[in-house]
Amino acid sequence: MTTTPEKATDLVSLTIDGIQVSVPKDTLVIRAAEQVGVQIPRFCDHPLLAPVGACRQCLVDVPDAGNGRGFPKPQASCTLPVAEGMVVNTQATSPVADKAQQGIMEFLLINHPLDCPVCDKGGECPLQNQAMTNGRGDSRFSAGGGVKRTFPKPISISPQVLLDRERCIVCQRCTRFAAEIPGDPFIALVERGAQQQIGIAEDAPFLSYFSGNVIQICPVGALTSAEYRFRSRPFDLVSTPGVGEHDSCGAAIRIDHRRGKVMRRLSGEDPEVNEEWITDKDRFAFHYATQADRLTYPQVRDRVEDGGDGSLRPASWPEAFAVAARGLAAAGGVGVLTGGRLTAEDAYAYSKFARVSLGTNDIDFRSRPLSAEEASFLAAEVALRSPGNGGVSYADLETASSVVLAGLEPEDEAGTIFLRLRKAVRARGTRVVAVAPYATRGLSKLSAQVVRTAPGAEAAAIAGLDGVDAGSVILVGERLATVPGALSAAAALARRTGARLAWVPRRAGDRGAVEAGCLPNLLPGGRPVADAQARVDAGTTWGVDHLPDAAGRDADEIVAALVSGELGGLVIGGVDPDDTADPAATRAAIEAASFVVALELRETDVTRAADVVFPVAPVVDKAGTFVTWEGRPRPFEAVFASPGSLPDVRVLAGIAEELDRPLGFRTILEARAEMQEMGPWDGERAGHTAVDAVPAGGDGFALATWKLLVDNGSMQHGDKAYLATGRVAVARLSPAAYDAHGPIVTLTGDRGSVTLPAEPADLDDDVVWVPANSFGNGVLAGLASPGSRVTIAKGDPA
Amino acid sequence: MTTLTPVLTDNWGDERAWTLAAYEARGGYQALDKAFAMAPDAVIESVKESGLRGRGGAGFPTGMKWGFIPQDNPKPKYLVVNADESEPGTCKDIPLMMASPHTLVEGVIISSYAIRANKAFIYIRGEVLHVIRRVQRAVEEAYAAGHLGTDIHGSGFDLDVVVHAGAGAYICGEETALLEGLEGRRGQPRLRPPFPAVAGLYASPTVINNVESIASVPSIIANGHHWFSSMGTEKSKGFGIFSLSGHVQTPGQYEAPLGITLRELIELAGGIREGHELKFWTPGGSSTPLLTAEHLDVPLDFEGVGAAGSMLGTRALQIFDDTTCVVRATLRWTEFYKHESCGKCTPCREGTWWLVQVLSALEKGQGSEADLDLLLDQCDNILGRSFCALADGAVSPITSSIKYFRDEYIAHLTGGGCPFDPSRTTAWAGQEVTA
Amino acid sequence: MIDQKTQDELREIAARYPEARSGLLPMLHLVQSVEGRITPEGIELCADILGISAADVSGVATFYTMYKRRPVGDYHVGVCTNTLCAVMGGDAIFERLKDHLAVGNDETTEDGRISLEHVECNAACDYAPVVMVNWEFMDNQTPESAVQVVDDLRAGKEVHSTRGPRICTWREAERVLAGFPDGRADDGPAAGPASLVGLGIARERGWTAPDAHLAVTSGQEEGQ
Numbered sequence A: 001m002t003t004t005p006e007k008a009t010d011l012v013s014l015t016i017d018g019i020q021v022s023v024p025k026d027t028l029v030i031r032a033a034e035q036v037g038v039q040i041p042r043f044c045d046h047p048l049l050a051p052v053g054a055c056r057q058c059l060v061d062v063p064d065a066g067n068g069r070g071f072p073k074p075q076a077s078c079t080l081p082v083a084e085g086m087v088v089n090t091q092a093t094s095p096v097a098d099k100a101q102q103g104i105m106e107f108l109l110i111n112h113p114l115d116c117p118v119c120d121k122g123g124e125c126p127l128q129n130q131a132m133t134n135g136r137g138d139s140r141f142s143a144g145g146g147v148k149r150t151f152p153k154p155i156s157i158s159p160q161v162l163l164d165r166e167r168c169i170v171c172q173r174c175t176r177f178a179a180e181i182p183g184d185p186f187i188a189l190v191e192r193g194a195q196q197q198i199g200i201a202e203d204a205p206f207l208s209y210f211s212g213n214v215i216q217i218c219p220v221g222a223l224t225s226a227e228y229r230f231r232s233r234p235f236d237l238v239s240t241p242g243v244g245e246h247d248s249c250g251a252a253i254r255i256d257h258r259r260g261k262v263m264r265r266l267s268g269e270d271p272e273v274n275e276e277w278i279t280d281k282d283r284f285a286f287h288y289a290t291q292a293d294r295l296t297y298p299q300v301r302d303r304v305e306d307g308g309d310g311s312l313r314p315a316s317w318p319e320a321f322a323v324a325a326r327g328l329a330a331a332g333g334v335g336v337l338t339g340g341r342l343t344a345e346d347a348y349a350y351s352k353f354a355r356v357s358l359g360t361n362d363i364d365f366r367s368r369p370l371s372a373e374e375a376s377f378l379a380a381e382v383a384l385r386s387p388g389n390g391g392v393s394y395a396d397l398e399t400a401s402s403v404v405l406a407g408l409e410p411e412d413e414a415g416t417i418f419l420r421l422r423k424a425v426r427a428r429g430t431r432v433v434a435v436a437p438y439a440t441r442g443l444s445k446l447s448a449q450v451v452r453t454a455p456g457a458e459a460a461a462i463a464g465l466d467g468v469d470a471g472s473v474i475l476v477g478e479r480l481a482t483v484p485g486a487l488s489a490a491a492a493l494a495r496r497t498g499a500r501l502a503w504v505p506r507r508a509g510d511r512g513a514v515e516a517g518c519l520p521n522l523l524p525g526g527r528p529v530a531d532a533q534a535r536v537d538a539g540t541t542w543g544v545d546h547l548p549d550a551a552g553r554d555a556d557e558i559v560a561a562l563v564s565g566e567l568g569g570l571v572i573g574g575v576d577p578d579d580t581a582d583p584a585a586t587r588a589a590i591e592a593a594s595f596v597v598a599l600e601l602r603e604t605d606v607t608r609a610a611d612v613v614f615p616v617a618p619v620v621d622k623a624g625t626f627v628t629w630e631g632r633p634r635p636f637e638a639v640f641a642s643p644g645s646l647p648d649v650r651v652l653a654g655i656a657e658e659l660d661r662p663l664g665f666r667t668i669l670e671a672r673a674e675m676q677e678m679g680p681w682d683g684e685r686a687g688h689t690a691v692d693a694v695p696a697g698g699d700g701f702a703l704a705t706w707k708l709l710v711d712n713g714s715m716q717h718g719d720k721a722y723l724a725t726g727r728v729a730v731a732r733l734s735p736a737a738y739d740a741h742g743p744i745v746t747l748t749g750d751r752g753s754v755t756l757p758a759e760p761a762d763l764d765d766d767v768v769w770v771p772a773n774s775f776g777n778g779v780l781a782g783l784a785s786p787g788s789r790v791t792i793a794k795g796d797p798a
Numbered sequence B: 001m002t003t004l005t006p007v008l009t010d011n012w013g014d015e016r017a018w019t020l021a022a023y024e025a026r027g028g029y030q031a032l033d034k035a036f037a038m039a040p041d042a043v044i045e046s047v048k049e050s051g052l053r054g055r056g057g058a059g060f061p062t063g064m065k066w067g068f069i070p071q072d073n074p075k076p077k078y079l080v081v082n083a084d085e086s087e088p089g090t091c092k093d094i095p096l097m098m099a100s101p102h103t104l105v106e107g108v109i110i111s112s113y114a115i116r117a118n119k120a121f122i123y124i125r126g127e128v129l130h131v132i133r134r135v136q137r138a139v140e141e142a143y144a145a146g147h148l149g150t151d152i153h154g155s156g157f158d159l160d161v162v163v164h165a166g167a168g169a170y171i172c173g174e175e176t177a178l179l180e181g182l183e184g185r186r187g188q189p190r191l192r193p194p195f196p197a198v199a200g201l202y203a204s205p206t207v208i209n210n211v212e213s214i215a216s217v218p219s220i221i222a223n224g225h226h227w228f229s230s231m232g233t234e235k236s237k238g239f240g241i242f243s244l245s246g247h248v249q250t251p252g253q254y255e256a257p258l259g260i261t262l263r264e265l266i267e268l269a270g271g272i273r274e275g276h277e278l279k280f281w282t283p284g285g286s287s288t289p290l291l292t293a294e295h296l297d298v299p300l301d302f303e304g305v306g307a308a309g310s311m312l313g314t315r316a317l318q319i320f321d322d323t324t325c326v327v328r329a330t331l332r333w334t335e336f337y338k339h340e341s342c343g344k345c346t347p348c349r350e351g352t353w354w355l356v357q358v359l360s361a362l363e364k365g366q367g368s369e370a371d372l373d374l375l376l377d378q379c380d381n382i383l384g385r386s387f388c389a390l391a392d393g394a395v396s397p398i399t400s401s402i403k404y405f406r407d408e409y410i411a412h413l414t415g416g417g418c419p420f421d422p423s424r425t426t427a428w429a430g431q432e433v434t435a
Numbered sequence C: 001m002i003d004q005k006t007q008d009e010l011r012e013i014a015a016r017y018p019e020a021r022s023g024l025l026p027m028l029h030l031v032q033s034v035e036g037r038i039t040p041e042g043i044e045l046c047a048d049i050l051g052i053s054a055a056d057v058s059g060v061a062t063f064y065t066m067y068k069r070r071p072v073g074d075y076h077v078g079v080c081t082n083t084l085c086a087v088m089g090g091d092a093i094f095e096r097l098k099d100h101l102a103v104g105n106d107e108t109t110e111d112g113r114i115s116l117e118h119v120e121c122n123a124a125c126d127y128a129p130v131v132m133v134n135w136e137f138m139d140n141q142t143p144e145s146a147v148q149v150v151d152d153l154r155a156g157k158e159v160h161s162t163r164g165p166r167i168c169t170w171r172e173a174e175r176v177l178a179g180f181p182d183g184r185a186d187d188g189p190a191a192g193p194a195s196l197v198g199l200g201i202a203r204e205r206g207w208t209a210p211d212a213h214l215a216v217t218s219g220q221e222e223g224q
C-alpha cells in the first residue's frame, strides 16, 4: 500500500484527534490515523485484503463526516474512507470510541480460552496485546458464571495447518486471504452465529501453495503449523531478515531462530517484491540445511594411483585447498559448473576463479536443459536489465496492459509473480495470455487466455500472438531454452510490439549468475567475452593483463568434453546430475573426469565421486545477495555466525591462492566491493543471434513437464507436513487419450518408464504432461527429455 | 374514529382470489397498461408524489429509492422483492402472497418498468411452502397471459421473474444479506457503500423492496398518487396492513391508514382477552422497542411511534396481557437473535451469546440487580456498534423491558424465580379455567 | 449416487439465473429432496456444477437452518416457539410433542416418520400457536391437536394444512422449494380466518378506501 500522493489534488485533509492531516483520497481512516501516530486497534483489517468491518474493534467517533454532520454511532475506521473536513476522534481522545473499543474487546474475550501460556501466538498475539493494554482486568463474563463456547480441540485443515476453533475470532482474514490472494477458497466460514467457524469441506483440505500465510496473519493463535506447533515461544526467538532461496522471486522472509537453530520462517515485508506473502516453500522448506547428510569438514580422496585406498577421508582446510589446487593444475583443462543456487557474490567468485585462476571460459551456471540460443539471449536481452534500467518489475506486472507467459507456470515456478499477477487481474482485469500445453489450475486462477501449445511449438505460437502492445509485458521461463527459436521469437515479438521482455528462471541464483558472468560468453557486469574491450575492462579490475578470449564451453559441452577427455578437471558446486539435460551423460562426465572438486552442502552422488569435497555454507550461515528475475539485488546478512561454515567465496579463494592465482578477496564483503568496483559494462552489448524455429512433430506423445512447487527437490527435505501438502503426481492427457489409456498409464521414453494415475485435461491429443520431479529420480533421469516423444500404454492398476 | 381501508386485503375473501381469473375479474393488470402509457420516470415520479414509504420496516421513501438507480449505468438493473418476512410478529406479506399473489406480480412489473429492470426476483423465505406454490403459479399464469415475458402488453417492455426460495435465515431479510443469499452465498450483510442502488445484485444497480411496498404500487398507479396520499398522516402517507397478534379477542390483519392508534385497533379486535389488561406490545416486530398501555394513543405512523421511543417497523402489533412475564418474553426474543445472528461481527455474535446467559439466569431468579446494569451496559456496547441492524433490534426488547418493567426483573430476583404462571398465557388458558 | 435426472435438474436450476451460483439455495433444496438431507456428495456435485469450492458450498449449506445434515423424517414438524407463539401455547405444544414422540429437538422418531424441531416465527402470529408440518401451516394448535396431527401422519392418514393442501412428504416439499411446482397451488382457501378479520369488519361497516375519483379531485384542489 503506497500512501505517497502522486498529485497534490488527490489529497484530502481531515482532523484526527485534533491533528490535521492530509492523505490521498480513498485512504481509510484507520490508515490515515497511522499518519498522525495513532494506532487504532484492529483484528480483521489487513491492508492487503478487502475490508470487511467484521470485528468492530476499530470503532472511532466521527463528530463531523465532512459535511458538518456527524455519525450518530461510532464508525469502523477500517471501512470508512476519509472525507475533506472530516473530524475523527479515536480512543485517544474520545470516551465514546474508547468505551466502544473496550466493549468489543470484552466481547471478544468472553469465549476466548485462557490458554495464552501454551499458545504458539502468546507473546506476539494482537488479541493478547490488545487485551493487556486496553482490556478490563476482570472478566464480567466469568464473574457472572458465564459458560464459554467450546469446541473439540484442534482440527487439521491441511496436513500442515491446524485450526483451534476456540481461539478463532472469525475475523475472516484467513478466508479472505485464501479467496482473494492465491484464489484457493478451500477454507470458508461455516455454521452461523456463535457457532460460526472456519471449516473445509469433507475430504477437501486447504491445499494451497500459500497456506502458511494464514498462520501468519491470523490475529490470534487459532492457526498453527504442524511443523512449528509448541516448538518455541516468540519471546525466545531472535528474528533476522532474509531472502527466499527457493526461486528467483527474491521474497523477503524473516528467519526466527534460537540457539543456532532456525525454528520457523515467516514472510517479511517488501512492498516492491512480495508485499507480505510467501510461498509455503519459502516458509517451510528450511530443514534441508540441517539434515544428517550435511557436510561439515573437507575431504580428500586417497587416490589409488597415489597409493591410497581410493576412499574419501577428512582433511584440514589447508590440505584440501592444496590438494584441490594441485589436482586442478594437473588436470589439463578444467570446466566449472556452478548450479543455480549461488548468491551473486559466490557466483562472482566462480566467474573470476574460472577466468583468472583457471584461465578458462568453460563455465556455466545452467544445471538444467539449455541451449546456445539461450546463452546468446541472456547476454543480449537479460544481463544488465533491472527495474528502472529497461527491466520489468513486479510493479510493472500490475500496470501492464497484458502479460504474456511463455514456458512459465508462475504458480509452480515463481509464486510471487503468480500472486502479483492475480492482484493485477483482480484489481485491473489485466489480460494474461499463456503459451502453455493446457489450462492449468494456476492459469485459470489468473483467468488466463491459454494459447494451447504443444511442447516444441512455442516459437511459432509466440510469433503468432496478437494483442501484444507497447504496454504489454512478456515473461519467458527458462524452459524455453529447450525449444529452438522460442527465445528468439519472444525477443522478436518484444521488438516488434514495443512490449517489454523479462526472463524468469527458476532458481534464486540464476539471475545473479548471469550478472556475475557464470556463462561461457559473458564476463561479470554483462561484458561479452567476445569483446576485447570488455575483456580488457574486466582484466583491469582484476589486475591481470590477459583473460581467456576463446569462447567457453557451455554446460553440455563441458560434459561432452569431460567424457571425450578434452577436459580433465571439473569444479562443480550445487549440481544435481538428475537436473541436467542428460543425467547419464553428466554422471559419466564426473566419472570420466580425472579430477573433480566439489563444493556442496550435503553429501550427494557428486561428492561421493569427487576427489576433493568442500562443505559450503547454507544461506543462513552467510551474507549474500540474490538478484531477482527483475534484476533487483536483494542482499541479506548471515543469520548465524558459524566459523566452520564457509561460503563458496572463501573456498574458491583458498584454492586460488594455492594455485598462485589469487582472487584478491576472501570474504563476501570484499567480493561485493570488487563487484561494485567493476560495475556494469557500458560498452556495446552482445547482440542476440536469432535462431529459427524447428517444426515439432513425431510419433507418440510430446512430453510437457515442469517442476511443481512442492516436489522431491533436495532443498525441500525434512518437513513431512510440508511435503504432504504437495500435489499428487499424475499424468495429464487429452480427454480422448485419457479415454483410450486411463485411468492409469505407463509412459515410456528413451530413458525409462513410469506408471502414474492419469487425469484428463485440455491438452492436444498427442501431448502428455507430467510433473518433472515428483516421482523417482525425475523426468530427465527416468523418462525422457522435455519435448521429446514418449509412448503411452494402459497402466496396470495394481 | 379511523376507519379501515381495505385495498391490498380487499380481494382476500374473493373466491379463488389467488387466480389470475379472479384478479383480472376485479380489474387486475389494468394498472399495468396505465403505467405503460406513462414514461418510466413518470411512474417513479408518481410513486414519489404518493409519499409511499417502504413497508419492510425502515420506511424509506420508495420513489426516492427508485430514483437513485443510475440510469446511465450500462449494467442491467434488477428488482428484488423482499419476501423474507421473518421479523417476529410480522405476518402480513405471507397472507398477501397466499391470497393475492397477482397484486405482487403486477406491482413487480410496474416497478421493474419504472426502474428499467428486465429481470426481477422474488425472494421468499423457504418455510412457507404453500405461499411459494401460489407465487410460482401466479408467475406462470402471468407469463401465459402475456403479463410477463417479452413485449408485455405490446409495450416493448420485457420482464422475466424468478421466484427464489430462501432456506431459513432471518438475516436474509436484511437487504444486503438477502442479495448474498440470492447470489448463492451465506446470508451475511455487505458493506455499504456501495449501496444496492449502485452495486447490488451481481454488482448491478438494484432496487430491493418489501412485498407490501411493491404490492401497493398498482393501486397508486391505478388510482393516482393523490388518492394514496389522501390517506395517512403528513409524513406517513397511505394505508398499511396492521397485524394484531397475541392477547386480543380477534387477532388478524387490519388494513388502515397510517396513524391509526392501537387503542382503535384493539377496539376493532374486540379488546384484550376477557378479564385481562394490556401489558406490553411491539409496534413493529420484536426489533422495535416495547411500548405499554401508556402508548395506546400514539399514532401508528413513522413519526408518532418514533417520538414514543420506538419504531413503526412492520406494524407487527404483538399484544401481551398481564399474564405474560416480560422477562420470559425478552429472553425468548434474545434467544431468537442469538440463533439468527449471522456471526459476522463481534458484538452481535458474542453479545447475544452473553445476553442470553445473563437473561436466563435472571429469569430463574439468579443474579443480582447489578446484572440489570450489566445488561444495559452490554446493550450499550452492542447498539450502534454492530455491522447491521439485526443487533440493534436484538437489544430493543431488553432495554425497553428494563425501562418499563425493572421492578418485574427485580421481582424475579427477590422471589427466586418467575412469579408468573406460563399456563395462564396460552390461547386455551381461558377455556381451561371455565371448563 | 445422485442420478442423471437430478444432475440435469441441478443444472437447470443454475440456468435460471444470470449467474449460475444464484441457483445454489434452490439446488440444495433439490439435493435434500433426493437425498433426504445435505450429503457430502450433494455438496460436491453443486460445487462442480457451479465451479466453486466444496468449502464454499459447505459454508452455505451450514448457514441456513432448512438444510439438514442428519436424515429428516417423512414429516418435519416445526413448532413455533418464538415469543408470541410460545406465550400463546407453543412451548406447551413443543413439550407435549417431545414427550409424545420421545424425541428431542431436531431429532427424528425411530420409525423415520417424524422429525421434531422448534422453529422461529413463521409469519403466522395471528394464528398462534402455530405448527408447521413440512412447511405448511397448521394454525391455532393446541397440544391435543398437535398430537392428533402427528399421530395421523404416522398412521398414514391424510392430513390437510389448515390453510392449504394435503400435507405432502418433506422430500416432495423440498422439490417445490427447488422450483419444481407440484401442481397443488390451487388447493386450500385464499386466506385463513384471521387474515380476513379486518376485511370482514370493513365490509360489515361499509368502510372502504377513499374513492379514487374523489381523491384525485380533492388532491387537485389541495394543489391549487
Ligand SMILES: Cc1cc2nc3c(=O)[nH]c(=O)nc-3n(C[C@H](O)[C@H](O)[C@H](O)COP(=O)(O)O)c2cc1C
Pocket: B053, B054, B055, B056, B057, B058, B059, B060, B062, B082, B083, B084, B085, B086, B087, B170, B171, B172, B173, B174, B175, B176, B208, B209, B210, B211, B213, B214, B388, B389, B390, B393
Ligand atoms: C435484520 C433485518 C431483517 C429484515 N427483514 C426484513 C424482511 O423480512 N422483509 C422486508 O421487507 N424487510 C426486511 N428488512 C428491511 C430490509 O433491509 C429493507 O430495508 C427492506 O426490504 C426495504 O424495502 P422497503 O423499502 O420496501 O421497506 C430487514 C432488515 C433487517 C436489518
Ligand code: SF4
Pocket: A167, A168, A169, A170, A171, A172, A173, A174, A175, A198, A214, A217, A218, A219, A220, A222, A223
Ligand atoms: S482462524 Fe484466525 S484468521 Fe481465520 S478467522 Fe479465525 S482468527 Fe481470523
Ligand code: SF4
Pocket: B171, B188, B189, B340, B341, B342, B343, B344, B345, B346, B348, B349, B386, B387, B388, B389, B390, B391, B392
Ligand atoms: S449485527 Fe453483525 S453478526 Fe449480527 S446479523 Fe448483523 S452482521 Fe451479522
Ligand code: FES
Pocket: A041, A042, A043, A044, A045, A052, A053, A054, A055, A056, A057, A058, A059, A076, A077, A078, A079
Ligand atoms: S478492524 Fe475494523 S472492523 Fe475489524
Ligand code: FES
Pocket: B088, B089, B090, C080, C081, C082, C083, C084, C085, C086, C120, C121, C122, C123, C124, C125, C128, C130
Ligand atoms: S411467533 Fe409464531 S408465527 Fe410468529
